[in-house]
Amino acid sequence: MNFVLVASILFGLGLYGVLSRRDVIAVLASVELMLGAATVMLVGLAGLPSLSSQGGADPGTIEATGLLLLVMAAAAAAVGLALLVAIARSTGRTRTDELTDVRDRP
């Protein structure tokens, strides 16, 4: 029992949310769960001696990588939310199964 299991559970929960949720906001929140789980897994695993002996991941590099990942994920979330709000306001739909059009309906 260790954090790998916890992170996997979190990742699985997020994945289940992405698959089962119908509301775009909930889907996006589930994506955030997956991202969080993945980053926790990465940061946790990178610090393990069994891996650092092979790859030489010192704490500073882990932290720097984690930071960049964090920033990227946050930027992605911001763009995603902006798109979502724009789409929902122009089409009036917030459900994934309603958002089936690639272009405007005639």
Place this chain on the structure above:
Amino acid sequence: MIAEFSASSIAFWLLSAVSIGSAAVVVFTRDVMRLAISLGVFFLTVAGWYLYFTHAFLAVAQVFLYAGGVLVLVLFAIMFLRRSKAGEPILESRHSTDSVVIAVGLGFLVVMSLRDRVPIALPQQAFPTTTELADILLGPMLPHLAAVSLLLLVACVSVLVVFGGERE
């Protein structure tokens, strides 16, 4: 598999319980505000995990970016999209066997693939200082930093385009 009773293990169990619990609420709740609150709790527990792995800077950055930034954006989106006059806003799910199978299967695969590679106990790590972090970010990882900065700029511009285009 009995962990010794220490501050570290208490923190581990607490973090595990709270993070899984809040994630479960995010996935299963039908109330959009509960979803947002538990997402915030989840972000804070992720910060807690970073702290657990002795990455204090990462933890504070997580709080700053996610709990203070992304969560506010999520709340914004909720307010923009789902203002209801009466009754609780309801989130709908289609709980199907397929998604359960896929999610459980993938999670199981991840666990199985990492199981024999990961030791049980958490190793003692050096505490990275911010100076070290800066040296790395501006030294060996400078291209990465530049790439991420560029990505951020693109993200900013695209958000502006998305909203600016809609206004016309």
Place this chain on the structure above:
Amino acid sequence: MDATETTSSQTGVLGGAGVSSESADTAEGLVINVGPSHPSTHGVCRVIVHLDGEIVRKAEPVIGYLHRGIEKMCENRTWLQCVPLTDRLDYVGSMYSNWAYCRAVERLSEIRVPERAEYIRVLVCELQRIASHMMALGASGADTGAATMFIYAFDERERVIELFEELCGARLTYNYVRPGGVSVDLPEGWTDRVLEFARKHRIALAEMDRLFLGNAIARARLKGIGVLDPDVAVAWGASGPVARGSGVNWDLRKHDPYSVYPRFDFDVPLGSRGDCFDRARCRLFEAFESCRIIEQAISQMPEGPVMTAGLPRLLKPAAGDAYDHIESARGSLGVYVVSDGSVRPYRVKFRSPAFCNLALLPLLAEGHTLSDLVVILGSLDPVFGEVDR
């Protein structure tokens, strides 16, 4: 849109909360009620505001919350008993309603008012103008969040009210101007205190000008907000500082001189841009001009009676009608009275400037933000006792 509605009605779950069925009431399509009890409506006005985000798309004033049927009540009272009712019209400037009504009744009954009484009327009405404008300026401060400006302006107003209290015992509803003159003569030493007030008031006005109208934030909040075109102002019957802020040179004291106003030397301040800043500035300068008039009135004031002698206890004007108007703090205040020869008016009609000015609100507020709406409403300086009557 049809398809969306079908979907939501089929599933039914999103109905109450979903975007599809209630997209009109998302954050960009808000409808909010400002009032009838709201800190910035300056009384009991209700404005239904349609918002797009923070931008006002439509603002509809709903009036009548303070309607007391004063015009109708006048028909059941004697001519003299109507004077206290007029106090309750413009409760920020009761002297004007008193005087306008009295002028109409005097015109109808052909009563000549003693000269001293005319001077006293001008004196108290200019003091009243200061009090009223201080209220409007203070409200502009409160609307923009400048609490100290509000207190400073109300402090000046309080000085005037104290003078009135000494004069006639009342602080708001004076019932001082009566048909035939004024109710009592000035108290001993009162004019000295008024002169002292006028001297100090000029300093206070200059201070307020620096404190509030000179402030960068206040300028940013007031300039270019609620711009009223001069042609529109004339077309909609705006008057007073609201019209003069747009550069419409219309002041009954100059353009239809009444009472002893032609004997005084004073200017009519005019704005140029017609925004909230110009309206506020006009009020400030008018208070300066009022100080000038007050000083001239006191120096020219003759001795003599303050009430026409031999006036019957029960006025009974001959059948007929009369109209008279004066320049109140809010603009042209007109009174139309009809007599059927009895002891009671047949009809009394007030032309209230606040009503006409308030009608401009939807026009001025459109396209501005919610924060500007309250500033614009404050700059129109409505008094709902007079709007609703």
Place this chain on the structure above:
Amino acid sequence: MSGFVGGLIWGLAAGTLIAIAALFGVWWERKVAGRIQMRIGPQTTGPAGILQTIADTLKLILKEDITPDQADVRVFRLAPLVVFVPVAMSFSVIPFAAGFAPLDTSVGMLFFLAVPALSVIGILLGGWSSRNTYATIGAIRAAAQMISYELPRALAVLSLVVLAGSIRPLDVMAAWSPWWIIATAPGFIVYFIASIAEVNRGPFDIPEAESELVAGYFADYSGIRWSIFMMAEYGGMVAASLFGAAVFLGGWNWLPGIGGILVFVALTLALVTAMVWVKWTYPRLRADQLMSFAWKIMTPAAIVQLVVVAVIAPWL
């Protein structure tokens, strides 16, 4: 376990400190505002009215705690605490005396910037759960405002980090020299203005603008829950002043020993008074003016400050 007990004690101490700071802050604000407005302010309860706030607090505790009929009750009750707790936490990293901060962490400067930012979540929750249009508009304004002003505030503090070469507050204090005041004066002004905006005080009290939004996001709160919002506001004001007085103005570095603490307190009090002074003399900005001020003036100024400091840092 000793760490836990110590943390508990510090938590209680911080809570008491904030309560006292809020009580004193309210009284001080009323006194200063009274002087500005040619009044006296509270005077009858206790000497110079100092007990007035305690009486008010008792009144607020005894008042009915109204929950709107349509409100999302649990979220509604949770919101004031979500606003208050981050503010309380932000006190823990302030360097109160030489070599002492309740929570001496290597990321203290960032902690002070990041954690109070969480209270915006409580504001959004409170504004939303009231089911009141005024409250919702206030909450959205608050969120937009606080996110916008976090950036210049963080950039302004960053110039100190560059000078000190550390984000541990005690390191910054140790490296501090009086020349920094001149070098970071624009940064301090940016920090001060952004802090006023962060705690939603005038002239940036747009989210709670009483003239248009009545009370904004806490329009439907009453009694003790309302006072928790107010305590968070005053606590935030005091925390921002303490932090600014310490890291920007040198705090206890001016004099050794107890004299330094007194200087620190005096500087903090001066900053609190300045905030009160600004609030009671200035009108309120409009939401769009506030945003353009943040993005067109504050942020560029903070960036220029940072660049200047980065250039001159080797000589300081």
